[in-house]
Amino acid sequence: MDHDDFAMGQWLGVLAYLTSAVGCALGLACTLQARSTGNARKRLMWLALAAVSIGGVGIWVMHFIAMLGFSTPGLPVRYDILRTALSAVLSVVAVFCGLLVFGVRNSFAWRRLLLGGVLTGLAVNVMHYTGMWAVQVKGTIGYDPTLVALSVVIAIVAATAALWFTVGLDKLLPRLAAGLVMGAAVSGMHYTGMAAVRLHLDPAAPDPAGSEVFTFLFPVFVLAALAMAVPICAVLMASASSAAPRHTPVGS
Known part of the structure; x- marks a missing residue:
């Protein structure tokens, strides 16, 4: 065995999936808010929040948690901080592009759903x-090209299905189902991609440069908490506003 994806136990995979499902469910709730508003500026704001929730938490933090279990037994693993940060930025930007295609208008169109699903699924892979x-x-x-291609297909199909779930969802359970589906897309893609990894290890090679994963663990979870808190507050405030009774002025 050249690497182990569950060096800290199977529970880490469950935690990674749950994190992804929660982030995606929240992001899809923001996407629904975007599609239901007629204000272009508010729509972009909701889509940006959705991209942070899905791309930042549902995809990137999920990947980060899952990678805590990655090890090359007996040999060190290090991380390039700049590339790690770049992956987070690319994830959020790519998801925003996919959601922008799908959620730019209130009306539903299959071509926008399919294109949005492809872009969002590719964002997971990117x-x-x-x-x-x-x-x-x-x-x-290195990577097995067949499994890499399979990981792309998994992400695109499930991301498209999750976006389709957001069409007209006005109940909690379907929204949660959408998050579970997209969380499965991210997790399935991740572990299929990890199955595609082909390591060529050389114990005689110099130790790799970079930081240990636990050195930037705390900042990541602080950023994840902030990335979740802002969309949660926005969704709750929007829900409270829509549920508030509207009084007709006397004499009108």
Whole structure:
């Protein structure tokens, strides 16, 4: 075995999936808010919040948590900080582009759904493989092209299905189902991508440059908490505003 994806136990995979599902569910709720507003500026704001929730938490933080279990037994693993940060930025930007295509208008169109699903699914892959570019080991990292292609298909199909769930969702359970579906897309893509990894390790090679994963663990979770708090507050405020009774002025 050249690497282990569950060096800290299977529970880490469950935690990664739940994190992804929550981030995606919140992001899809923001997407629904975007599609239901007629104000262009507010729509862009909601889509930006959705991109942060899905791209930042649902995809990037999920990947980060899952990678806590990645190890090359007996050999060190390090991370390039700049490449890791780049993967987060690319994830959010790419998801925003996909959501912008899908949520730019209130009306539903299959072409926008399909294109948005492709772009959002590709965003998952862009984040994953950019994040893997940041991984430094004693040797080189290669990939099985068949499994890489499969990881792309998984992400696109499930991301498209999750976006479709947001069409006209006005109940809690379907929204949660959409988050679970998209969380499955991200997790499925991640572990399929990790199955595609082909390490060529050289114990005699110099130790890789970079930082240990636990050195930037705390800042990541602080940023994740902030990335969740802002959309949650926005969704709650929007829900409270829409539920508030409207009084007709006397004499009108």
